[in-house]
Amino acid sequence: MTSTTDDNDGRVWCFQCGNEYDEEITECTECGVPTTCDPPIDVSSVGDVDDDQLAYEFHEWTGQGRSTLDGMLTRSGIDHAWQGATLIVREVDEEAVDEAVAQAEIVAMPTLDLSQPTMVYELGELDDDQHTRLLRRLGENGLSHAFDKDGDLFVYEKDEEKIDEVFSGLDEADPDEREFGQGVPGVDPVNVMSDLFVAAARLRKNPNDAKGVVALVEVASIIEQMTLPYGLGADVWGSVVDQSADLSDVLSGDDDSGDVTIEEMSIQLHEFMRRLV
Numbered sequence: 001m002t003s004t005t006d007d008n009d010g011r012v013w014c015f016q017c018g019n020e021y022d023e024e025i026t027e028c029t030e031c032g033v034p035t036t037c038d039p040p041i042d043v044s045s046v047g048d049v050d051d052d053q054l055a056y057e058f059h060e061w062t063g064q065g066r067s068t069l070d071g072m073l074t075r076s077g078i079d080h081a082w083q084g085a086t087l088i089v090r091e092v093d094e095e096a097v098d099e100a101v102a103q104a105e106i107v108a109m110p111t112l113d114l115s116q117p118t119m120v121y122e123l124g125e126l127d128d129d130q131h132t133r134l135l136r137r138l139g140e141n142g143l144s145h146a147f148d149k150d151g152d153l154f155v156y157e158k159d160e161e162k163i164d165e166v167f168s169g170l171d172e173a174d175p176d177e178r179e180f181g182q183g184v185p186g187v188d189p190v191n192v193m194s195d196l197f198v199a200a201a202r203l204r205k206n207p208n209d210a211k212g213v214v215a216l217v218e219v220a221s222i223i224e225q226m227t228l229p230y231g232l233g234a235d236v237w238g239s240v241v242d243q244s245a246d247l248s249d250v251l252s253g254d255d256d257s258g259d260v261t262i263e264e265m266s267i268q269l270h271e272f273m274r275r276l277v
Helices: 063-075 091-108 126-142 156-170 187-207 210-227 234-252 262-274
Strands: 009-011 018-024 053-057 080-083 088-090 118-121 143-146 153-156
Touching: 009 118, 053 091, 063 088, 088 091, 088 187, 091 234, 118 156, 126 156, 153 156, 187 210, 187 234, 187 262, 210 234, 234 262
Parallel strands: none
Antiparallel strands: 009 018, 053 088, 080 088, 118 153, 143 153
């Protein structure tokens, strides 16, 4: 997993048109959308040459709504590019993109009557899991809310008691929420994912590569024990856990993959990890 933020030398970009600005510019002068620290990629770079692409039209969305969606896709490691208000993604990512779109609609689209008294909650200290739980529980409880451009939550004053109850339980996982490992001291998630990427690359070339087999099984065992790495969505990390565990089981002789070969599983894992390292 890589970050370009530290290497951008004080530059920011418009995710839609690609214009580059000094870091103090917070809004694109052409598109009117918030700037980002991550330079946008070209449409031709979305996926590999053989990957089919899908186009989503968001011309009716606000610039803030498109910015929110762009940030969600980036944090989830989903390849994407913009042509104005048109979003380009890989066809294989359709389900994950649809989920991000649904969440972005909740986050970015106002649901408050601003003529009524409101109050604000700053969410800067929430981690990814807590933020996801907050969104889910606000919807489940029918609590009207909106977010400003800084990500602060606005609610009706009359709902303060119910909102406080929601916040008080954000450390507790929902019954259907996926849980990951307890953590491995001293393990750097970036290095672990890089090791998995390299091991999968060896096995896609030669499924009988002894060093590749040992490396894959070892790193899969570590991944199974790790907590959700910061900045990755639970769905993305869950796929890393599941794919590495499935391949490890086949390599160890603990599972029969049926018609799916080690080479095919290695290719799928390697291509998935390419987006994260």
